[in-house]
Amino acid sequence: MDQPDIGPSQGGRGEEQETRERILAAASQLMAKKGYKGATTRKISQLAGVNEVTIFRHFKNKEAILEELLKGIVDIRQQLENDLHGDFSELKQMLLRYARGYYQMLVERKEILMICMIEADNHPEVIKLFSSLPMTAVEVLSNKLQEFQDQGHLPKGDACAAALMFVSTFFYSFMAKYRVNLSLNFQEEQLFEDATNILMNGITGNTHSHR
Numbered sequence: 715m716d717q718p719d720i721g722p723s724q725g726g727r728g729e730e731q732e733t734r735e736r737i738l739a740a741a742s743q744l745m746a747k748k749g750y751k752g753a754t755t756r757k758i759s760q761l762a763g764v765n766e767v768t769i770f771r772h773f774k775n776k777e778a779i780l781e782e783l784l785k786g787i788v789d790i791r792q793q794l795e796n797d798l799h800g801d802f803s804e805l806k807q808m809l810l811r812y813a814r815g816y817y818q819m820l821v822e823r824k825e826i827l828m829i830c831m832i833e834a835d836n837h838p839e840v841i842k843l844f845s846s847l848p849m850t851a852v853e854v855l856s857n858k859l860q861e862f863q864d865q866g867h868l869p870k871g872d873a874c875a876a877a878l879m880f881v882s883t884f885f886y887s888f889m890a891k892y893r894v895n896l897s898l899n900f901q902e903e904q905l906f907e908d909a910t911n912i913l914m915n916g917i918t919g920n921t922h923s924h925r
Contacts, residue, residue: 734772736762741779746825749832750780780837786826787843790819794854802867806914813884813906816851820888823847831893851881859917868917876917883909 740762744753755776759766773779797815800808820827830844852874859873887905 730772733762733764733768737764737769737772738779738783741776742783742825742829745780745783745832746828750776750829750836780829780833783826783829784840784843786823787830787847790847791850791854793819794851798854798858802862802865805862805867805918806910809880809910809913810906812855813880813910816881817884817888817902817906819847819851820885821892824888824892828893848881848885852877855880871917876913880909880913 737758740758741753744757744761748757753776755766755769758776758779759769762769769779773782794812794816797812798808827844827847830840834841834844856874856877859868859876862868863870863873883905887902
């Protein structure tokens with residue numbers, strides 16, 4: 715059986731922390747494929763290369779493992795805001811950086827997002843967590859666009875609607891690729907470029923300005 719994809723250990727991290735991360739990685743892989751019920755602690759222990767007693771030494775129960783995994787969806791605001799640092803003269807590059815960063819967040823969390831979709835009926839609270847990632851991305855971008863509008867750098871308009879359309883492009887492209895397994899004929903970098911040009915054209919009327 716494949717071992718969970720755990721990177722090399724870093725200095726200062728003890729053996730207990732590495733074991734905990736192996737358990738979480740194994741649980742994430744199994745829950746994304748088999749659902750919460752199908753990912754038994756026995757299967758998690760086998761994939762993580764530990765015994766079941768070790769799992770319960772790190773986590774009170776399987777529910778606690780799920781809760782720990784879902785935390786990874788929530789703490790994204792600061793990273794998204796960092797991608798929007800810069801001034802108006804760099805608007806296009808800023809938007810490209812934001813698109814790449816947000817899409818990469820989705821890819822890095824794909825197993826957790828799959829768990830949310832699988833467990834939506836059994837754990838209704840995960841829907842709120844699932845929706846928090848795209849909606850936080852919309853809010854952060856909307857706030858930045860509104861800031862530019864308030865400073866007179868952008869024409870007045872619905873910043874929230876613009877941000878929603880921009881973020882939705884990448885969210886649904888991610889879902890099509892990783893959830894529906896559609897073979898879409900697009901290169902991700904070209905998608906970032908095209909979506910950015912469309913947004914720039916919509917809010918400034920000129921795709922070639924503010925490079």
